[in-house]
Amino acid sequence: MKSFQGKVAVITGGASGIGLALAHKAAAEGMKVVLADINSEALEAAANAIRSSRVHTPGCEVITSLTDVANADAVHNLARLATESFGGVHLLCNNAGVGGGGKCWELDLDYWDWVLNINLRGVINGIREFTPHMIAQNEGHIVNTASIAGLMSAPDTGPYTVSKHAVVALSEILAGDLRRAGADNVGVSVLCPSFVNTNIYRSERNRPVSEELANNPERQAELDVIEEMAGSLFSTAMPSEAVADLVFEGMRSGRFYILTHPEGSREQVRKRMQTILDDGYPDVAGPEDFPLT
Numbered sequence: 001m002k003s004f005q006g007k008v009a010v011i012t013g014g015a016s017g018i019g020l021a022l023a024h025k026a027a028a029e030g031m032k033v034v035l036a037d038i039n040s041e042a043l044e045a046a047a048n049a050i051r052s053s054r055v056h057t058p059g060c061e062v063i064t065s066l067t068d069v070a071n072a073d074a075v076h077n078l079a080r081l082a083t084e085s086f087g088g089v090h091l092l093c094n095n096a097g098v099g100g101g102g103k104c105w106e107l108d109l110d111y112w113d114w115v116l117n118i119n120l121r122g123v124i125n126g127i128r129e130f131t132p133h134m135i136a137q138n139e140g141h142i143v144n145t146a147s148i149a150g151l152m153s154a155p156d157t158g159p160y161t162v163s164k165h166a167v168v169a170l171s172e173i174l175a176g177d178l179r180r181a182g183a184d185n186v187g188v189s190v191l192c193p194s195f196v197n198t199n200i201y202r203s204e205r206n207r208p209v210s211e212e213l214a215n216n217p218e219r220q221a222e223l224d225v226i227e228e229m230a231g232s233l234f235s236t237a238m239p240s241e242a243v244a245d246l247v248f249e250g251m252r253s254g255r256f257y258i259l260t261h262p263e264g265s266r267e268q269v270r271k272r273m274q275t276i277l278d279d280g281y282p283d284v285a286g287p288e289d290f291p292l293t
C-alpha cells in the first residue's frame, strides 16, 4: 500500500508504545483510525491525544474499541465496528503484545497461556477476521508485530520468544497464502523490533491473576525490582515514533521484514542460520544480546 490518505487503520494495543505511535502516524497520514486495547483508561487518553493533535490532518477520525485480542468474539466485534463506522479496513496492525520470560520448566501453564493467547492467538484472531474482507475489497495491508525475539532464541524468554517465532512464521505463511490465492493487492509485513522505549516491561502488571497472587508482597517486590532495572534500560531505547516511521516507509516500499536495528538483527539471524547449517548447538545469547544497532 502506498497511499494512506482517507483509508482506515485498525491498530491493536493502540493505547501505548508502538501501537500508539503507529496510530499517531496513521492519523498524520490522513487515515481514519480504530484504536483497540484492553486498557480502557489508556485507550481513551490515547484517542484524545490523537484527536487533539489532529490539526495537520483534516478528515482524520479516531474511534476506540475496548478489545481483548485473545478473545475471537471481541476481535469479530472490532472488525464489525470498524466496517460499520468507516465502511472498510485497509490497514490492520496486529500489534498488541505482552512480555513474558523465565525458565521454561518453571513457568506455570496459566502464564504460558496468557502470553501465547495475546501474542499469538491475538494475531491469528486478527488475520481470520480481517483478511477475507481485504481480499474482497482487493486492497489492504497487514502488519504483524513480532520482535527480534522471533528471529533468535534467547534463553529466559520462553513464552515470549515462542510466540514471536510463531508470529514471524505465521506472517511468512500469510504472505505466501495470499500470493497463491492471487490476492496480490493485500500486502503483509512483519515488524521485528529490538529494544523500543515503551511500557512493555510493565506488562505483568496487567496480567489477570488470583487475588492472592495480586496481593502477594513478594511478587510485588519482585516486579518492582524488574521494572526498575528494565525501566532504565528501556528509557534509552529507540523511540516508538521512529518505529512507526519505519513501518510506514516499509509499507510504501513493499518491505516484508521490518527491522528496527538492522545491523545487529541481521547478525543474529546469520548466527542462528549458520548454527543450523553447521549442525551446531544453540547459542546461549540472552536478551542482553538483543541488538542495539
Ligand SMILES: NC(=O)c1ccc[n+]([C@@H]2O[C@H](COP(=O)([O-])OP(=O)(O)OC[C@H]3O[C@@H](n4cnc5c(N)ncnc54)[C@H](O)[C@@H]3O)[C@@H](O)[C@H]2O)c1
Pocket: 012, 013, 014, 015, 016, 017, 018, 019, 036, 037, 038, 039, 042, 067, 068, 069, 070, 095, 096, 097, 098, 099, 118, 145, 146, 147, 148, 192, 193, 194, 195, 196, 197, 198, 199, 200, 201, 203, 206
Ligand atoms: N518495546 C520493545 O522493545 C518491543 C520489542 C519487540 C517487540 N515489541 C512488541 O511490540 C508490541 C507492542 O508493545 P509495546 O512495546 O508498545 O508495549 P506497551 O506495553 O507499551 O503496549 C502494548 C499495548 O498492548 C495492550 N494489550 C495488552 N494485552 C492486550 C490484549 N489482550 N488485548 C488488547 N490489547 C492488549 C496494552 O494495554 C498496551 O496498551 C508487542 O507485540 C511487543 O511484543 C516490543
